[in-house]
Amino acid sequence: MNKLKEIVILGAGYAGVTAAKTLHKKLCKDPTVRVRLISQSPFHVLLTQLHEVAGNRIRPSDVQISLKDVFEGTKIEVVEDQIKSIDFEKQILKGSNGQYNYDYLIIGTGSEPTYYGIPGMKEHSLTLWSLEDAKKIKAHIRSMFIAASQEVDPKKREAMLTFVVGGGGFTGIEMIGELAEWVRDLCQIYNVDRDDVRLIVVEALPNILPVLKKKGLVDRAIEYLTNTLNVEIKTNSPICEVHPEHIVLENETIPTRTLIWTGGVKANNFVKNLGLPLNKRDRIEVNEYCQTCYENVYAVGDNSFFIDEKGMVLPALVEAAMQTAKTAAKNIVADLKGQEKKPLKPKLHGVMVSIGGNYAVADIMGIPMWGFVAMMMKHLVDMHYLWEVNGFKLVWEYIAHEFSEIKGGIGVLVRHMSKKINAFWLILLRIIIGLRFLTEGIHKIQDGWFGEWEKLASGASSVLWGEGTPQWYVSLMKTFVVPHQIFLQKVIVITEIGLGLLLIFGLFTVLAALGTMAMSASFIMAAWGGPIWDPLMLFVGSFALLGGAGRAFGLDYYVLPWLFSLSKKPVSYPKHITFEQ
Ligand SMILES: Cc1cc2nc3c(=O)[nH]c(=O)nc-3n(C[C@H](O)[C@H](O)[C@H](O)COP(=O)(O)OP(=O)(O)OC[C@H]3O[C@@H](n4cnc5c(N)ncnc54)[C@H](O)[C@@H]3O)c2cc1C
DSSP: OEEOEEEEEEOOSHHHHHHHHHHHHHHTTOTTEEEEEEESSSEEEOGGGHHHHHTTSSOGGGGEEEHHHHHTTSSEEEEEOOEEEEETTTTEEEESSOEEEOSEEEEOOOEEEOOTTOTTHHHHOEEOSSHHHHHHHHHHHHHHHHHHHHOOOHHHHHHHTEEEEEOOSHHHHHHHHHHHHHHHHHHHHTTOOGGGOEEEEEOSSSSSOTTOOSTTHHHHHHHIIIIISOOEEEOSOOEEEEOSSEEEESSOEEEOSEEEEOSOEEEOHHHHTTOOOBOGGGOEEOOTTSBOSSTTEEEOGGGEEOBOTTSOBOOSSHHHHHHHHHHHHHHHHHHHTTOOOOOOOOOOOEEEEEOSSSOEEEEETTEEEEHHHHHHHHHHHHHHHHHHHHOHHHHHHHHHHHHTTSOSHHHHHHHHHHSOOOGGGGHHHHHHHHHHHHHHHHHHHHTTTTSSSOOSEETTEESSOOTTSOHHHHHHHHHHTGGGHHHHHHHHHHHHHHHHHHHHHTSSHHHHHHHHHHHHHHHHHHTTTSOOHHHHHHHHHHHHHTTTGGGSSSTHHHHHHHHHHHHTOOOOOOTTEEOOO
């Protein structure tokens, strides 16, 4: 009897999810391998948007992606557990809820803040490295405004309304940008003068955003922060001490009750206690295949300390997390299949930093971008990632929550588009359009379209074009349709009747509506120059049906969930294969 090969992925962050997706793609048809993704939370959290939650632009649920939804019906078994230790000799992970054997292990437990031993930092600062952190920051900022609006002592009020971000890296700058936008609203709500509020970034290095290498980008970021958002930037200013009501820099003391510390990260503390060889910031040393000192144990994402051929350490970024994860997953598959492993050749395409909801700076493949263009690039990259994780659904949710908060322009458009139409109100429209196509098809049969006569275009007259139809369309019809008209006129009749029936019964409504849209578009072209209202109404009506018109009193209500469940059949293992829990 063969023993099932067990692959365990620890951590469902950017690296863990990417590794799981890659393994599913490569091994979904292999019943001799079992893949488990162990996560301490049921969600994959989009850390790169945490500052938007902290700054009240989006809701906490907007950055949580259900692992169950992503991996339902795939090769990947999601296990919710917090792993406490790993026995590398016995190849067992020990968690709060159980123990898990592995033949191959991928460790991707991410990072946590480091405080560099600065007195009071751990006790009195807020951090931004988890959803809980983001929610805490949001609640704290609001509570400061509430308290300040009732405070009579000017010194205490000043400390309440001074918000400091420690660290001018991309996390710190994204945080202060978000805060600056939210503060405008908070000032109005709590009747606070904006001039009474101080927003400060404190950075130990001579400049902020050292990740941006392209000349001029940092200057643009500084200009936007200081001139548009009214943020003070203090560089060359290491924080020496942190107290509940003030912080001490080298040359000054700032009265504040809010320090958001983004100044440093290291690998998750869990990693430190594993006993694996570590390097800077407690990251696990890995070779070119992302293997640790144990051949069957891989470290990925922020957990891995990877040095490329040029001697550069791979930074703790999403792109690096995804590339290390793909390498680890592919090398495990190669090992299983007795193939040669491939080394990681990292290719980082750049860094994008948003400063609030309306501005960003970016260095993408050496091309500097700023303002609206950089912002759109960031959105495109975010959407591309979401598309890879779980397709259009996540992309649409992203568009809805990211753009609907923007004032004017695209925000108004998205808010309008996000309004849900009750499927019930579309039933009548669906049936009328269905009847229209059905009767049209029946009339055509009665008119002899099923015979051998040329009905589409005979002599000078044609139902395909009229006097006003653009010439390019007429040529198109003459080239592709007219030569096959006897065959195509039958196809048209069958299509009209078929689409009509599908709409009447509400079956595959979206596809049927796309079909009636296409046919209406050709009717519009044929009637061009004359009255086109009838086909235009059909086109617009069909478009409205795309919004789920078959789900109320239609067969889609029953058929689509059934089809969906078929496509997500759980993986079953052959009987001759066993596995231990
Ligand atoms: C506010 C913020 C903004 C950022 N912005 C950007 C950006 O714009 N661009 C960019 O490239 N990078 C950005 N980053 C960095 C980026 O988020 C990280 O590099 C990336 O998350 C690393 O992915 P990972 O999979 O290694 O770890 P993570 O995404 O942190 O995932 C680790 C997972 O492991 C789980 N886990 C941890 N311990 C255990 C355990 N013992 N048992 C079970 N599960 C466990 C955690 O719950 C988590 O799900 C940002 C980070 C933050 C915090």
